[in-house]
Amino acid sequence: MIPAHSRRKDKYTPRSVPEEKLATSAMIASLDAEGREAISAPFGHALVDMAKTREDIVGLSADLSKYTDLHVFAEAHPDRFYQMGMAEALLMSAAAGLAREGFVPFATTYAVFAARRAYDFIAMAIAEENLPVKICCALPGLTTGYGPSHQATEDLAIMRGMPNLTVIDPCDAVEIDQATRVIADTPGPVYMRLLRGKVPNVLGEYGYRFELGKAKVIRDGTDVLFISSGFMTMRALDAAVALAADGVSCAVLHSPTIKPLDAETIVAEAQKGGRLVVTAENHSITGGLGEAVAGALMRAGAHVPFRQIALPDEFLDAGALPTLHDQYGLSVSSITARVKNWLEG
Incomplete structure (x- = not known):
């Protein structure tokens, strides 16, 4: 069990938890770079860079600035940073108020707290009014080993259902940097998942x-x-390399915008060459990218072989991330094994 007081670490460190353990806590861990170059805090540094020429950029956090990389912005622009404490409803309401005054607020917390605790405040204060609040949330899906209290395995399903809300799930440090800059100029509210800390550079080489x-x-x-x-x-991408060694040729279509979905490109690619279509997401099998893609294919009359790689519709275990990714089918070895089985079947 995680002590209730240990969910936030900006200002309070429980005496019973050694400092060395905090430094490697699964709750605040970033996704391992897995042999790739890693870039530190791309979200925070992108905000700092934009703020040099844009006085309307402000940042808010619910006592989690260090663990959403917003502390980088807070240190560079303390006069434009607002620490709202352990109060997600207040965080979203204050961000809405700032947006009404002409600012572009970036509000950060953990994805579970935004999706589960602050949903009604996001809906009523931000989305219904179509305000340009950018809600950027760490620990999406299975990127922490701290169990259901911190694993936001259903956030995309929740946020996809909210009118006026754009939903983004970026891949890596390169895309987080680019997407942060793009959404700052995007009208209306945005929900964006974040990888924090040292984030892999995956897409840079492409x-x-x-x-x-x-x-x-x-x-x-x-x-x-x-x-x-x-x-x-x-x-x-890693599974495609592994499968190529066994003579299986794989394409990868990256779809970072979950809403609005690029149905035109997805349908066009799915209908090429009789390929097995496999959606892969760090989210519950219910209500995320997979079901969005399936709906787009059905509405377009595209009848293709289709499979999903996703988290099960259940509360997940706590543990070490590599073990959990193997257990729940998100590891490269799990993906390659399942694809081979589907092709052979």
Whole structure:
């Protein structure tokens, strides 16, 4: 069990927890770079850079600035940073008020707290009024080993259902940096998932550029089409390399914008060459990218072989992330094994 007082660490450290353990806590851990170059705090540094020329950029956090990388912005621009304490409803309401006064607020917390605790305040104070509040949330899906209290496995399903809200699930440090800059200029509210700390650079080698509402082919292939978002695009790319060694050619279509979904590109790619279509997401199998893609294919009359790689519709265990990713099918080895089985079946 996690002590109730240990969920926030900006100002309070329980005496019973050694400092050395805090430094490696699963709650605040970033996704491992897995042999790739890692970039430190891309979200925070992007905000700092934008704020040099934009006085309307402000940052707010619910006592979690250090663990959403907003502390980088707070240190550079303390006069534009607002620490709202352990009060997500107040966080969202204050962000709405700032937006009404002409600011572009970036409000940060953990994804579970935004999606589960602050939903009604986001709906009534922000989304209904179509205000330009950017809600950027760490620990999406299975990126922490601290169990159901911190694992936001259903946040995309929750946020997809809210009118006026754009929903983004970026892959890596490159895309977080680019997407942060794009959403600052995007009218209306945005919910964006965050990887924090030292974040892998995955898409840099492909010359990738984030475009809101656009899915892009990162790798082409003839046997399987992965449609993925978030860090599962990294896993899909790695699985494609592993499967190529066994003679299986895989394409990867990265779809970072979950809402509005790029249905046109998804349907066009899914209908090419009779490939097995496999969605891959760091989210529950219910209500996320997979079901969004399935709906788009059905509405377009695209009848293709279709499978989902996603988290189960259940509360997940606590533990070490590599173990949990193996257990719940998000690891490269799990993905390759399942794809082989589907192709052989």
